Amino acid sequence: MTVDAQPIAKLSDLSDLGFAVVEHSELPAELLDLVDQVRGLVHAVARTQADTAVLAGAARTVAALTEQLGADPRPLGTMVHRTWPDGHTEYGTLSNIVAGPANPLAPPLELVRDGEEVRAEVTLNGLYEGPPGLVHGGWVAALLDQALGSASSMTGRPSLTANLDVNYRKPTPIGAELTVAARITGTERRKVFVSAEIRHHGVVTAEGTAVMVQVAVSRS
Numbered sequence: 001m002t003v004d005a006q007p008i009a010k011l012s013d014l015s016d017l018g019f020a021v022v023e024h025s026e027l028p029a030e031l032l033d034l035v036d037q038v039r040g041l042v043h044a045v046a047r048t049q050a051d052t053a054v055l056a057g058a059a060r061t062v063a064a065l066t067e068q069l070g071a072d073p074r075p076l077g078t079m080v081h082r083t084w085p086d087g088h089t090e091y092g093t094l095s096n097i098v099a100g101p102a103n104p105l106a107p108p109l110e111l112v113r114d115g116e117e118v119r120a121e122v123t124l125n126g127l128y129e130g131p132p133g134l135v136h137g138g139w140v141a142a143l144l145d146q147a148l149g150s151a152s153s154m155t156g157r158p159s160l161t162a163n164l165d166v167n168y169r170k171p172t173p174i175g176a177e178l179t180v181a182a183r184i185t186g187t188e189r190r191k192v193f194v195s196a197e198i199r200h201h202g203v204v205t206a207e208g209t210a211v212m213v214q215v216a217v218s219r220s
């Protein structure tokens, strides 16, 4: 049974609460392309065997770009507002480390609603390696946490992870398509119970459950 004796107001407009908000549809294609290129750059740096002259030249080039691009940064906590084809809208953090569209360190993870679930297909490259050829357990937990949080947001109310329980059932491979899915399993007052799993070729490699607690949002 769903009991909601202590409701938290549904999110209306975060800009009214003092957040910087950008519309996902208005993010320049050039920014998204840059993010993707930098993602590739970081992967290349992590594995390069180039000679020292090439490394030194690349470092100078990157330093110059960092100075140019870092000149006028968006405020920390900038939110991105997205309207999906089915009409529902959601907020996320623009530079969220797991799914922020402007964060090159985030894998290309797009959690979309699929009936009562949120779901994504994602392939993690060598940047997310822990044991040889396998995804780092912290990143497995991070993927699950993001999916669990996204599922919880289907209530329309913001929530934070209070408790996360992860079971690593099989090694999760690098460089292979993974499916991440999550859904709400129950609610009780401000608590939202959610479950998620990661599958490779249909086999569950990791599963997680979480207690998300709905919170009031304010910009301090």
Ligand SMILES: CCCCCCCCCC(=O)SCCNC(=O)CCNC(=O)[C@H](O)C(C)(C)COP(=O)(O)OP(=O)(O)OC[C@H]1O[C@@H](n2cnc3c(N)ncnc32)[C@H](O)[C@@H]1OP(=O)(O)O
Binding pocket: 090, 091, 092, 145, 146, 147, 148, 149, 150, 153, 159, 160, 161, 162, 163, 188, 189, 190, 191, 211, 213, 214, 215
């Ligand atoms: C589209 C958007 C997608 C967004 C995806 C984002 C995904 C990322 C999600 C995250 O990573 S969030 C970041 C990590 N989490 C945090 O930083 C949370 C840190 N903890 C807190 O801020 C507070 O502990 C918390 C808000 C979770 C709870 O504090 P409250 O003071 O609001 O709760 P309170 O103590 O009044 O308890 C409310 C209910 O929650 C329960 N509760 C609190 N902590 C719990 C806990 N740790 N485990 C289980 N239940 C817990 C508590 O028992 C109680 O249950 P009852 O209603 O039955 O009385």
